[in-house]
Amino acid sequence: MGLPSLATAQVLMRSGYITFPTPNSVVVADFNHDGATDFAISSYSSNGGGPGIEVFLGNGDGTFKSPIKYVVTNGAGPLAVGDLNHDGKPDLVASSFGSNAVVVLLGNGDGTFQAPVTYGTPDDPGPVVLGDFNNDGNLDIATGSQTNINPSVAVLLGNGDGTFQEPAIVTYPPYSLPEAFATGNFNGDKNLDLAVTLGFISSDTVQILTGNGDGTFSLGASYTLDPFSVAVVAADLRNNGKTDLAVAQDEGGSLAVLLGNGDGTFEEPVEYDVGNSLAPGFPATVAVGDMNGDGHPDLVSVPHIIANNSNYSAVYIFPGKGDGTFSSPEISYPAASNSSPQGLALADFNGDHQIDLTFADEFGTRSGVSEYVLLNTGTVKFSPFSVLSFNNQKHGTTSPPQTVTLTNQGKANLTISSIKVTGQFGATSTCGKTVARKASCTISVTFSPKSAGVFSGTVQINDSASTKPQAISLSGKGY
Secondary structure, three states, X not given: OOOOOOOOOEEEEEEEEOOOOOEEEEEXXXXXXXXXXXXXXXXXXXXXXXXXXEEEOEOOOOOEOOOEEEEOOOOOOOEEEEOOOOOOOOEEEEEEHHHOEEEEEOEOOOOOXXXXXXXXXXXXXXXXXXXXXXXXXXXXXXXXXXXOOOOEEEEXXXXXXXXXXXXXXXXXXXXXXXXXXXXXXXXXOOOOEEEEEEEOOOOEEEEEEEEOOOOOEEEEEEEEEOOOEEEEEEEOOOOOXXXXXXXXXXXXXXXXXEOEOOOOOEOOOEEEEOEOOOOEEEOOOOEEEOOOOOOOOEEEEOOEEEEOOEEEEEEEEEOEOOOOOEXXXXXXXXXXXXXXEEEEEEEOOOOOOOOEEEEEEOOHHHOOOXXXXXXXXXXXXXXXXXXXXXXXXXXXXXXXXXXXXXXXXXXXXXXXXXXXXXXXXXXXXXOOOEEOOOOEEEEEEEEOOOOOEEEEEEEEEEEOOOOOOEEEEEEEEEO
């Protein structure tokens, strides 16, 4: 069954996972070649069993197996994924701030990786990105030195067998701290270029470095940004063959879009606010994907929100108009409490041909979960959209119901073929077989533990908005 054209994109909390403390980055790939998307996260904290890299293999339904863990001495920073040795198996690269090095983990193709190998870099490497910067057909590593003495951009040239040449080739941008990298062909020549966000005291810039084709770069134009612009992505936001930039401006509370002119220069930044005066948002993440299936790239960010003396995160989706501008955001919140997202990745985790998302939560160890997976439910909105939790229910009894509101935000009637519940839970519904456009119905869930313990389950909804069942995750504790 083909998917309908979606007018909106909603996301639903599907699962959360405990990781090493202080995760900071996440990348996605099919690490074991089973057709299901997997993800890897990095952590730089040694408090509580880390730091290192953890690989979560997907089950194909939006859930993931327990992680395979790799300890990285002195911490793992931002991650990148690519085939470094031409064997068709995804490999991993991470910066290691505490070791003045990058670490390389070559993939075995079954979801496991070889032991980390380190390569020296200038002091305090931070952002990392892969690209063929000398046009020899092999992936190279670019990283940014965040030392206060000589901040720089360093490139380790790849040999094509998973090893890299040392010492690094160093380029010095204007004196400042490199915060984030994005790579692309900005000026139409054969060489890859870099966009580097640079941190100053009262403002940031995005500095364009045009590639010379040998691993070195020349200074291009620069553009003023708000402070702490810690994430940048390069993408064609207009489907016109020109590369554009989107930047997360943490302290500015906005996303900045710089449209490319195709000659290595960009238009001045246009800002899209995240949060508001009552609940300011601080975005440290940005990604690009067609979240609503209309053929236009959308902007996605999961900012840290502060409201009423509490911290939480929300998912902001800015629908693209196809011309490099974006509509007001569609917001799903709260994604998590006590939350500070530092890494974001988009992928189809459940095989329904709709883009889902996962983010790493730096504050996650406060609430026990530090990696979240949210599934794209298309035109179907659930409220609340997080896991329904039942606590301290006497076994042999049934809890009061908790209610989820289902809203059809599509342009046509939503057909529901079945609603099923798994686990020690029960569900009733007012939805019937059809939910009219813009109409809502309710699903009431109860918990009936048969014994003491912690239990999980789902409400599975088969409907015309998706080729796979929509899922409401359930948890309960009986005594």
